[in-house]
Amino acid sequence: MATESVSGGLDPISAVALVGVLGVGAQWLAWRLRMPAIVLMLVAGVIVGPVLGIFDPARDIGPFYKPMISIAVAIILFEGGLTLNFHSLRDAATGVKRLVYVGAPLGWLLSTLALHYAAGLSWETSAVFGGLMIVTGPTVIAPLLRTARLSKRPSALLQWEAIVNDPFGALAAVLAMQVVYVVHTSEGVAAAATHLVIGIIAALVLGIAAGALVAWAFSRGKVPEYMKVPVLFVLVLGCFAISNKILHESGLLAVTVMGMVIANADLPSFAELRRFKEHATLLLVSGVFILLAAGLDVSALGNLSWRAAFFIIVVVLLVRPLTVLLSLMGTDIPKNEKILVATTGPRGVVLISVAGLFASALMDAGVEDGNLLNPLAFVLVAATVVIHGFTLAPVARYLGVTAARRPGVILVGGSDWTTSLAETLKKAEIPVLIADDNRAHLRKARDAGIETFYGDILSEEAELTLDMNAYKIVVAATDNDAYNTLVAGEMAPEFGREHVFQVARDVSDTRRKNLPPTIGGQEVMPDATYSKLNKLIWKGWTFRITNIGEEYTMEAWRQDRPDAVLMGYLDEDGEIHPVEDDDGVPSGKGTRVLAMVPEGQGGRNGAKNGGQPGNVDA
Incomplete structure (x- = not known):
């Protein structure tokens, strides 16, 4: 039967279940301990894999586990593309362009030199792996940013660089691999160049076309609401597979572009789509890290010498800082933010998964040290994840680029009650913001020196201008119960339902006017409605x-x-x-x-x- 174990290992169903338990369990434990989740996932995978031998992906899942990783990486990058709304760039646009246009080729060059002179690899292997090292790992950056709570611009710089450079890193490795083929095989330069150009153009066209198709179909009701997520998944997989058929690894570029097109299409149901994709990505990131760590070939690590450690030091202390500082030279980005980005460059899933494919290709082409790519990639990912996982938050605090020293409170609705609460919180040095779309309601708060936002807290302007990372708690306290419920429901996924509150609802004698108790946030105080709270202040x-x-x-x-x-x-x-x-x-x-x-x-x-x-x- 399909579920039988092989050679004393786990059966496929048990193996997949173990991956899920370890991945999600590591994420939860990291949240409880306030530790980098990636570190715990790597440790968990290594323990059940190479250390205890309980789980071996190749043995227990079979030949499907590598395609599973490729598909997971594609979905992760697509979800990353969904976060790249051009409106969110605003203050970071120049920096992102520099990190992509200047940083990517410069990073490729410096990484290649480090691989050749520090790690001792051949020029062929160095050029291929150097291209992959452009990738800074969105699967790692996202959890680190969630933990470190950086201020808005450095967070945007790191996030955009990681996602946009990911497919370009894979394409750089493809370009270098084409050169290797020309040198070591009979393939002509013109044929290799033509193949590469056609593949890149096809990936861009496919990504734009697929994204535009989704935007058109979803906005015009061509797809029912309950089918939107399944249709999206199928189109992502199809776009990835077709592009990869034309040019190996170009599918990563295609799905990233597809995500960016959808992100900037202003779809009515975009928030729900992205939220579901974020949940799926959390599961996929957990699973992929467990699979890669558990599938590590310990004997391959024995092929590395002391030069591997020297290479890691050069990458962390020299290559990454030089790449970023030279790329951002002459921009108006503050020095402390440049230093933070320059000292943050963790690598992740894409580097490990794609490195394995190119290692096989290099060895097939006759490049002997191609077999070092896998262990060196794993060591680089593990080292940078641990280093930056534990240093990002303290370095950010030292440089003064965190959202706030203490997470604050957003009070939605200007009133005597919210103003009194805000004054007390402010004098206790807790960041506090009062938001209201009625300017008159904010007058007392402004007179008291409280930070205010004039407008709808759910508006795009609020998303673009307010640094939500600076706040931990939301209290919806307007005189409109329905709006309070809407605010609580919309902000709960981002802040966590345990941190979202609203004033108690006025219970109507007519059941038709009462909102269901299962929606909205927690009551800020038992049975305390808007009117009752303000009457207490007046008393x-x-x-x-x-x-x-x-x-x-x-x-x-x-x-x-x-x-x-x-x-x-x-x-x-x-x-x-x-x-x-x-x-x-x-x-x-x-x-x-x-x-x-x-x-x-x-x-x-x-x-x-x-x-x-x-x-x-x-």
């Missing part, structure tokens, strides 16, 4: 942030403030955490509680220490 209720510790416990705090409504606590780093009751507040050092307190219940802690302006107790 003298205030927000207070109070220190909690051994000297002044939560029990004492509650005794002093029996009617206070607890909203959350601030940890030692100043990060805010919503909680439902007093038991959710830890008693550790540096804990401060945020609550809404009635007039006259300031508490002995505030009185004993004299309190501080802005309702922040010492």
Whole structure:
């Protein structure tokens, strides 16, 4: 039967299940431990593969596992292309162009020199692998950016460079491989050049045509809503396969271009499509890393010498910084952002998966050291993933290019209640923003020095001008329950449903007017509607942030403030955490509680220490 194990290994179904459990499990564990997910996935794959021998992809899945990786990489790059909306470039456009037009060829040249002189490879192998090293790995960059929370421009630079340069890296390797064929076989220069040019043009045409077809069909209702994602998958696979038939590895370019065309077509259902693709990509990235790590040939690593380690050092400390700094020379990008991009160059799935294909091609062409491509690619990916996985966030903080030292709060709707809350958060040094499409509602907030956004928080202008990475929590608190529910539903996938709140809905006597309780965000306070919250402010209720510790416990705090409504606590780093009751507040050092307190219940802690302006107790 199809599910029988081979040579004592796992059966294919168990193997695929193991890959899923390890990949998603590593992602979850990384989230809990606040570690780079890629590192844990590589470790998990190596342990079940080369170390314990439990799982061998070639043995347990069979000949399909390499095509599976190729298809997964194609879908990952397509999803990356879907994120490349030209409107999002704005401040980073010049830098991205430089990193593509100047950085790609310069990186190819410097990487080739490093491979030849540092790693000791032949010129043929160096030129092919140097082309692949243009790739900085969107599968690695995306999780790192999610963890490091960079400010908008350096984040856009790294993301665009990784995705756009990925297919060009593969094509550079194809170009070098064509030269190798000419030198080592009887193929003529003209024939090789013609094949290459035709393949690149075909990939571009296929990508543009497929993207335009999707945009036309989806916008005109030619495809029903429930079939849009399946149709999209089929077209991506078809575009990738046809392009690869014309020119090996040109399919990566075709699917990236296809994604970019769709991203800039302003489709009504684009947000839902991209969200589904992001979920699929998360699974695919996890699976591919586990497969590649588990399939590592340990004996091949023995063919590497000390020069491999020297090569890694040269790449990290010399090749990457020189490539970026020379490419961005003369631009108006600040120095600290240039340094961050220059010191961030992790490699990922595309490099490993494509390197294996070119290693076989080089050996078939008679290039003896082509067999070193696989182990060297794995070592490069593992080293750069670990190095940048653990250094990106601290380096970004040191250079001052993170979105904010503390993740902040977005308050949707200007009112007395949101302004009072914003003033308290600001004096506690928590970034806070009030957004409203009614300028009059923002007057009090502006007078209090609160950062405001005049417009719809769901608008394209908000997406382009606001740095959402600076915020962790969203509170929808307008006088329109339906709009609050819409905001909570739209922003929950990005911020996490546990971080999205709305004021309680006014319950109507008519069931036809009541919204389903399953949609929207969590209640910011129990049964506290927009009108009730603002009436409390008018009655003298205030927000207070109070220190909690051994000297002044939560029990004492509650005794002093029996009617206070607890909203959350601030940890030692100043990060805010919503909680439902007093038991959710830890008693550790540096804990401060945020609550809404009635007039006259300031508490002995505030009185004993004299309190501080802005309702922040010492």
